[in-house]
Amino acid sequence: MTYEVPEDRRYVATHEWVEDRDGIVRIGITDFAQDELGDIVFVELPQVDDELEAEEAFGVIESIKAVSDLYAPVGGTVTDVNETVMDQPELVNEDPFGDGWMIEIEPTAADAVDELLSAAEYEDQLE
Amino acid sequence: MSNRKTPLYDSHEARGARFTEFGGWEMPVTFDSIKVEHAAVRGSVGVFDVSHMGELSVAGPDSRTLCQRLTSNDVDRLTPGAAQYSTVTDESGIILDDIMLFQRDAEDYLFVPNAGTDEWMTDHWVSHRDEWGLDATVENQTTEYAMLAIQGPDAIEVVGAIGEDVPTDLDRNHHAVGTVAGVECRVSHTGYTGEAGVELLIPWDQATIVDEALEAQRCGLGARDTLRLEMGYLLGGHEFDRESNPRTPLEAGVDFVVSLDAEPPFLGHDRLVEQAANGPEQRLVGFELTERGIPRQGYDILDEAGSVIGEVTSGTMSPTLGEPIGMGYVDSSAAQEGREIGVSIRGAAKKARIVIPPFLESTR
Numbered sequence: 001m002t003y004e005v006p007e008d009r010r011y012v013a014t015h016e017w018v019e020d021r022d023g024i025v026r027i028g029i030t031d032f033a034q035d036e037l038g039d040i041v042f043v044e045l046p047q048v049d050d051e052l053e054a055e056e057a058f059g060v061i062e063s064i065k066a067v068s069d070l071y072a073p074v075g076g077t078v079t080d081v082n083e084t085v086m087d088q089p090e091l092v093n094e095d096p097f098g099d100g101w102m103i104e105i106e107p108t109a110a111d112a113v114d115e116l117l118s119a120a121e122y123e124d125q126l127e
Numbered sequence: 128m129s130n131r132k133t134p135l136y137d138s139h140e141a142r143g144a145r146f147t148e149f150g151g152w153e154m155p156v157t158f159d160s161i162k163v164e165h166a167a168v169r170g171s172v173g174v175f176d177v178s179h180m181g182e183l184s185v186a187g188p189d190s191r192t193l194c195q196r197l198t199s200n201d202v203d204r205l206t207p208g209a210a211q212y213s214t215v216t217d218e219s220g221i222i223l224d225d226i227m228l229f230q231r232d233a234e235d236y237l238f239v240p241n242a243g244t245d246e247w248m249t250d251h252w253v254s255h256r257d258e259w260g261l262d263a264t265v266e267n268q269t270t271e272y273a274m275l276a277i278q279g280p281d282a283i284e285v286v287g288a289i290g291e292d293v294p295t296d297l298d299r300n301h302h303a304v305g306t307v308a309g310v311e312c313r314v315s316h317t318g319y320t321g322e323a324g325v326e327l328l329i330p331w332d333q334a335t336i337v338d339e340a341l342e343a344q345r346c347g348l349g350a351r352d353t354l355r356l357e358m359g360y361l362l363g364g365h366e367f368d369r370e371s372n373p374r375t376p377l378e379a380g381v382d383f384v385v386s387l388d389a390e391p392p393f394l395g396h397d398r399l400v401e402q403a404a405n406g407p408e409q410r411l412v413g414f415e416l417t418e419r420g421i422p423r424q425g426y427d428i429l430d431e432a433g434s435v436i437g438e439v440t441s442g443t444m445s446p447t448l449g450e451p452i453g454m455g456y457v458d459s460s461a462a463q464e465g466r467e468i469g470v471s472i473r474g475a476a477k478k479a480r481i482v483i484p485p486f487l488e489s490t491r
Contacts, residue, residue: 038349039162041444042421042451060473062421064161064443065349086419 003126004031006097010113011122012073017097020113021104024079028101029061029070029092032126037063040092043085045070045103050078052105054112059102061092070102074112080104133178134273134334142345150243152179155347165353165446167344168320172279174343175351177326178334181245182268183252185236189261192391194236197255198228199376199393201386205230210300210317213384215240215248220375220395220402222367224248227317229302237268237328241363245269255394273334277341278324278354286314286325289340308340319351321358321485353443359413359454359484365424365441366411366454372440375399378407378456409437410462413454413484414470420477422453422470429469429476436461439470445486452486453479 009017015033019026034040042062052058052072059070081103085091092100107113117125130153139146144155155176158164167173185194195202200213210229214222228238240248249267256263277286286307287295294303294314302315313328329337352362361367361381367374376385377399386393387400416422422442427435442453453470461468464483469476 038157039160039446042419044419062444064353064446065156067421067423 010116076105076107158345161349164346164350172281173346175276178273179242181240187263190263200384201389216395220398221373278320282324320354380411409456414479416451418477427471
């Protein structure tokens with residue numbers, strides 16, 4: 001089984017990805033994570049303006065079989081929440097790096113993203 | 128200790144199955160996805176390897192008496208070629224396991240307990256046979272039979288197409304010997320999905336021949352669970368567990384497998400007579416959530432005021448309905464269809480409504 005691991009993202013060991021979009025970071029779960037979970041049927045996300053610490057559980061994702069927490073790769077303030085994915089959780093299976101994104105954060109520390117795993121480092125961890 | 132494997136393990140692996148441990152067996156949980164597999168069974172046909180289920184034979188002059196004393200249903204309702212759902216209860220009427228009991232001949236029965244219970248179930252039957260001095264053989268034949276469940280509206284046609292001599296016109300809960308893909312099997316019109324279908328008892332070492340001849344969606348334990356839950360069928364380890372969730376068949380709502388008049392009376396009979404007269408303190412109910420969320424085993428069930436009145440035993444997002452459904456025990460006074468209840472999910476009370484299962488109409 002090979003999983004998609006886009007080069008333009010950063011990753012954490014708990015299988016979330018981070019995309020730097022001009023100072024705001026978008027967060028989602030990886031292809032590996034969605035495949036492990038199976039059919040995703042429920043997503044619970046925080047509210048805009050919520051403050052998150054790095055490594056804090058910010059939401060919950062559930063497949064038919066399993067319940068899993070979502071962890072914030074970096075700390076900051078929530079600036080946007082993907083409402084669509086709450087109504088159509090299957091988007092996480094279909095497009096984990098695109099339409100299946102979860103939240104956007106304005107990070108507390110500007111360089112926090114640089115310390116996360118590169119695509120190559122994350123891929124090594126999957127093996 | 129390594130997990131037990133069915134004779135189809137290699138074939139499942141070659142088909143790309145994802146495995147899980149279940150009852151001490153290494154079993155496929157999904158081949159494609161639960162949704163795909165579930166939809167195949169509701170819409171056409173799916174094949175499950177259920178070789179992890181036990182098989183115990185009970186034969187000889189006192190076999191009927193032994194079955195009657197150890198199972199809660201009335202064995203006298205069986206005839207050779209018929210099968211019945213039943214429970215094996217202890218002295219207190221607690222469900223040790225739920226089983227399918229097949230009568231093969233006048234003094235020859237075979238029953239199918241759950242995965243991983245075959246060894247202690249054999250001890251239970253042998254020790255009571257000896258205690259009661261009955262003339263019957265009890266043999267654990269779990270690794271003599273593989274079992275395939277072919278389920279769905281097209282299931283009987285699919286099996287019929289690969290057999291020279293397949294009993295396709297049997298009534299529900301009846302079985303006969305037939306030849307499928309050249310292999311002599313017991314073909315039983317039974318199942319755990321709410322759909323039409325058959326279960327095949329196949330000689331262990333010939334299981335791959337039958338499996339390879341079947342052209343249908345392969346399904347794992349994930350879909351088996353969502354399919355049974357939509358029908359409100361019990362699952363060991365969830366709706367009952369002799370250690371962690373001791374329940375009687377009356378509490379579990381399977382009154383139809385409790386025959387209080389059968390002779391000789393079954394183990395636990397007296398306790399169930401008493402419970403039938405007084406009514407159990409708690410009863411199993413189904414419910415659907417009317418708010419977003421998914422009920423899971425162990426979550427509290429609440430009354431309208433927020434007080435705990437029970438606990439969830441199973442829950443999922445129903446693939447057919449697209450709604451969150453579950454089962455659980457509640458105080459008997461609250462066990463009424465349509466009653467508004469709550470389910471505590473991560474500290475928040477979510478609204479739900481009691482439904483008496485099945486959640487779907489059975490089509491078989």
